[in-house]
Amino acid sequence: MRPTVHDIAAAAGVSLATVDRVLNQRPGVRLVTREKVEAAINEIGYIRDVAAANLAKGRVYPIVFILPTGDNSFMHGLRSEVHQATLRSSFERTEIRILEVPPFDVSALVAALDALQGQDLAGVALVATDAPEVRAAVDRLVSERIPVVTLVSDLTDSTRHHYAGIDNIAAGRTAARLLGRFLGGQEGDITVLAGSMLVRDHRERLEGFSAVMAAEFPKLRLLPVLEGRDDPERARSLVSKALSGSTKIIGVYSLGAGNRGLIAAVKAVRPERELTVVVHELTQHTRAALMDGTIDAVLNQDAGHEIRSAIRVMKAKADGQGVIADQERIRLDIFLKDNLP
Amino acid sequence: MRPTVHDIAAAAGVSLATVDRVLNQRPGVRLVTREKVEAAINEIGYIRDVAAANLAKGRVYPIVFILPTGDNSFMHGLRSEVHQATLRSSFERTEIRILEVPPFDVSALVAALDALQGQDLAGVALVATDAPEVRAAVDRLVSERIPVVTLVSDLTDSTRHHYAGIDNIAAGRTAARLLGRFLGGQEGDITVLAGSMLVRDHRERLEGFSAVMAAEFPKLRLLPVLEGRDDPERARSLVSKALSGSTKIIGVYSLGAGNRGLIAAVKAVRPERELTVVVHELTQHTRAALMDGTIDAVLNQDAGHEIRSAIRVMKAKADGQGVIADQERIRLDIFLKDNLP
DNA sequence: AAATTTTTGATTTACGTACATCAGAAATCG
């Protein structure tokens, strides 16, 4: 059986009350006594039973998710996964609140973050727009000892505790290799559709994609990036225009959301044009397009895993505990039509 | 706050003791009273606080893992993940025991399973060799109300509670499409290296692979399957012989373990021969081969996830609880050189 | 109706921790 507070008390030759004072950093313990107790804790390898402690404390974890509004399927999925999590909240002792802010809107995000200051929170998770103001607002929360986790898109140089999302540079590189290999040795143009260069995940995907394309597939030329702002209609018109503008386009990489529009644009030129298409985020639209051959591969991050991981990490940080790093690594899923879940 | 046993007692107009008798199926409650209590439980939506119950019971979960011996890296990895789990056992209240049996050995596996009968276990996890005798032995454990989970390779038609592993037909299909697309429109032979057709995962991978190859890549011909018994040395000699036997081989699919040997065989004919190679299981050897270009893609199942998932599921079953299905789905990882973890 | 059996209630202890109170001991101050 693992040691308890009683064992510490016995080992250190002090009373239970003193052990409690040390463990919970309450005042009224002389330095020498405190050290004696801490030595005993280390020696017998005491680890607090979090379940029992939570029971005694009646602990709950108030958590806030800040998510972008917008009607693309990926964000819908993310919101829906947070709602799923709220259904489990009585088991997990969480109290989840969702704030919605306009996408790519720095000041709205900052305002939402600042409004959380002073609240007693076990954690804040946000889809970050990568800007200095946002970073500063996050740092303010962190300095209030509130655990902060970035979701999907990370924040450069901030002090956030954790990032629950994929390695976007690797994702871009992977997309490039898939597209390049699928195209065999063909020569032609590649068009890239992004959401916005204001978010770090999109920038990083592009960076990885461009690097591998340049280094390993010299016969493929990248056209200037289209910014669809993750909006299906805008994406459709941009891609349509690009396709009619150049007949040399043989590949498409969509690194953001709004793929509903992209799929429509590609379908409109089929079957006259042969296109190899790699996109991000598995939704009902991209899934159908993968099945019917409009798309060749979908790169995905599992929103459910991200949300659950973010919650686990925030709770652990709030308790000053560690996490199983490997378990919290969000993986890049690659879906071909054969391995759809 | 969620309702407690006290709330049930008040709602049903009975004492705490009676509620306890109903909840824990203890004798001494009249049918009408029991129904009254059960009605109250449903009405107020009581859910047992598992943490508090475990605390009160001093509950531990004795779990047995039955793993094949053998010196291929994948099984080493699997064993190592179980060891990792034992390190967390004081937190998770598990008591994990590992039994080792020779690989592909039906009677040894049956003997190990039967030896567990009558023991008070919270779960048994095994890498199944797919045979009727094994299925019968598993069914015997299940009929003793011991939760049984198959790991990595499933058992046909058994009553096991859960399978913690990937969809191997999908894995085979995916391998075929990757190999087919990477080979462009080339014509030639494909050689397939398996471990043993006695295990269901290998059979299923082959089935999926063959199906997609036949249906979508008619220019690629499958050579007879080589059975390497997951042994590196045997794999090396089989593949070497095959490569020197036919100069038309342009692709290799290794659906089992022992890839150390396969890699050596491929390297021996490089760079004269151009081969596209897809293998299963990410190990230090396959990782290095992916990096240096010997291998083009690695399909992987995350052993750590499988073990942790198996433990979560066994604990939940032992408590008669449900699981988050999506969380327990083991995903097929596809690794190119760009997205290695 | 009495005797017996079955069912129910009341109460207590326990799990490991948190937290509060009060008295007593030890240290520090004047």
Added chain:
DNA sequence: CGATTTCTGATGTACGTAAATCAAAAATTT
């Protein structure tokens, strides 16, 4: 040295559940 402050111990209650005991009530049997 006494007075004060600081530290420590002893003790009790609580969290939500499990499990046991014993007494009392209700149902059943004779």
